[in-house]
Amino acid sequence: MDGNLISIFGADAPDHLRKESLRDLVKLAGVLAELREHFEEPLKVLETLKMLNLIQREALGLDEPLADGDALFYRFRNKYGYEPGIRLDRLLNVLQKYNWISRGKRRLTMLDAGKRMTDTLIRLANDSLAYYMQDDVARSLFQARRDADLGEAYDDKGISGGDRMASMIRNTADAVDELKERQLELLADRNALPQIQIIADLMQELNDRMNERLSPFEGVEEADSLPPLLQQGREIMREGMEISLGTLNKFLHFARLQQTEIRTEISPQAIRRYIIQSFDKATDSEQPRGHEILSFLEQDRVPGERLDGMWVPVQFASPVSNLQLADTVRYLEGYVPKAEPILERLEPDYPKAEEWTEDEIGLHLARMEWQLTKERIRTDEVERILQKREAVGLEKLVLEAGSENWSDALNALLAVSALVGGQQAAIEREEGGAEHAQAPETRTEWQLMNKGGEKNVVRRTGGQLQQSAAGSDGAPDGGAQSR
Template sequence: MENMDGKLISIFATEPQHPALRESMRDLSKLAGVIGELGEADYFLDPSKTFQIIRVLHILNEEALGLTSLLEDEKSIFYRYRNLYEQDPTVDIKRIVFILGKYNWIYKGPKRITMMDVGKRMMDTLIRLANDSLAYYMQDEVTRSLFQARRDAEISEAYDDKGISGGNRLASMIRNIEEAVSKLQERELEYLADRNALPQVEVIHGMMQDLSARLNERIAQFSTFEEGLRYTPLIQKGTGAMLKGTQVSLGTLHKILRFSHLQTTPVGEAIQHDSLRTYMRETYHQQLHSDLPDPHQILSFMEQDLIEGERLDGLWVPVKFASPIPGAQLAATVQFLEEYQPILEPLEEVPAFTFEPPLERSEAEIAELVGESNWQLTKSQIDTEQMEQYLQQVQECSLEQLVLETGSEKWGDAINALTSLSAFIGHEKAQLIEPTDPLAEIARPSVVNKEWELSDDQDRRKRVRRTN
């Protein structure tokens, strides 16, 4: 592959409106869509299910490369998985195939499942990522930094050789060296105690050798002085990282040699007071590049139990001693204790809360209560007391008689009586009975001179009966 104008292909050096850039971003969107929808089923929260998904992708990838027979449908994937790994997958194969087809990773035809180009590239990327992570975690904790630094450089160099930007490998290597040096400084006592200090120094030395070789290669490529100016800050940063790494590594090696020498010296039994006072003073006011070990370093080597009885298992925690207590505070404390009088009053008892069981009612009872509540509300708005007393007394009477007895011969009182009657009938407190014989004689009330008349003779024959 030839480079475009001698420049590496990079998304950061491409115009935002370039069609190829838009397509590459669309591929990333599809990758995010697949991971997002599989994550909704909690497949990526369980490492075992994540591993099963990678296995399914591997089965599809091998079929696309022609290494295995065709896959017709989800059942073919399921039984191929069972035959290869001697167990059934717990993930939903149909859902995985549906999601991959939705984002155009695969095409499910009537006779076979076909791998699309974007699916092949994305699956290869995921499988390579999983393999790189596996190789990283198979290294011990000390050599992981060196492995990752060299892996970054190898991948970046492989991409750069093909004209594709693999990232800034020099900056990545410098950052890895800085992190390894910082880790050695922070955990130096732990490495010294566990005898891992020398391997960590070797890791830093190997990383600095690789960085030095890469820097020399880059400097040799500069044909003019102006070309090198662009990389001057990076080269200065790399030189500073190597200088600091050399200083820290030499200091650690010096401590290893010093304590190795201390372990071979005879253990004295007599205490020399002047030497002890000098040690204590110089320990807490240590001079630069002093060979005197501090208490933490001595304890860290005592934990190795090279001399029987030195080791004492426990937890190291920072301790802050309280400042001296003044005499006035001591006197006040003594006086308080001397004059202390305990409280002898009985404690106030707090009554326990009592919870009554909830009152349960049936739907019929609730309906009855609601109806009674509505009836009371109606009575507060309409005067029904006189009609209620009369119906309670006679139980049944004619409509005209009820209006006269509960109202009067006046037209306004008759209207109020009819309003009260409508409230009774609406709340089922009374019932209006139609005449059984429309031709029966109409009963005439005793009052003849009244301002109102029922317009329909059938209304005169109707009767009103109290229901409850």
């Protein structure tokens, strides 16, 4: 079907001509890229299009020739009543760079590429404006009508305008779906009659133009995609005509009913006939549904028609057949209840809680602190000596647990301090030169700093005696000094 149309996607198009035609798009992309700041805001886009339109009008002979950029500036100000907010010199430089315009010494002229690209931009803006001037339903119908116009302007002239027929069918289908969703809304609007008439007229026009465009392809079977497209288009147009005309007829029918006399009694026979006809509805019947009637009453043309409330859809169960009832009776007659065995629940065995007194807690905490101290300070050698002898002179104990070296003596002195702090030993002072306090005769690198420290004796307490002759922090009253 598209074999004779001129298309950029066609295989028979010469490569050099295809490249030449695509250079126009490259130029358009270059202009849009370099003038990006002119096309980022709607008002700047409008001013740019106004500038291009003034240059184009001069090229078409509608206005006087333009000498330079200043002439364009003053023509813009005289025509629109305000000065342009865009940089005119930059605009002209970019247009000249991409061969949209030429600037001579005495005249500014728009070239062919500029004319065609300007036509495209202005036509695109006008199409968008016309599109947004329609409501939601009419927009799709407007787009479908534009597809038909483009098909007549391009496809019928031998130039491919794209898949206009498929686009026309798709836009019409979107309009039909939108009309289905908004049918109740249109019926509830008392001022919607002109809009419904516009939709019906557009649908009728599209139906005629669709039939006109599809008529040349009747009986054509060589294209595999053509018969489904024809079938889809005819079904959509038929459905669209039914819905649009049905909505219009219902609106007019309701309007006529409101002019009739209001009866004060209800006819059960009429309600019965309405219910039967609603479930057994003819194909061409325009009988309104309950929701459509209630939607039209929302117009409140007669005081009291519209009542505030909420519609709750109710779905009734389908009738139960006699076979299902018989099966249910047989099941109930032969029903034997079954009970599952009772499983014994095992209670978990929790260990008995151990209770401690305050003194016992203190004792346990002291043991824990002592174990932590022993992990940091080695007290094994000092404890071994105190296990053999109940009391030992401090200087002698440091020498035996350590050595004559200053570092070993310091470690031994730390061990003694830890034992005293952990209440495992106590430092006492013996007067009279007791045998426990005799200083060793071995020559060492260290000596006790405090005066009279040779009389201090370390006594094993076993954790029962309190510290008696130590400092406030539990450290022995003495220290080692390197010689």
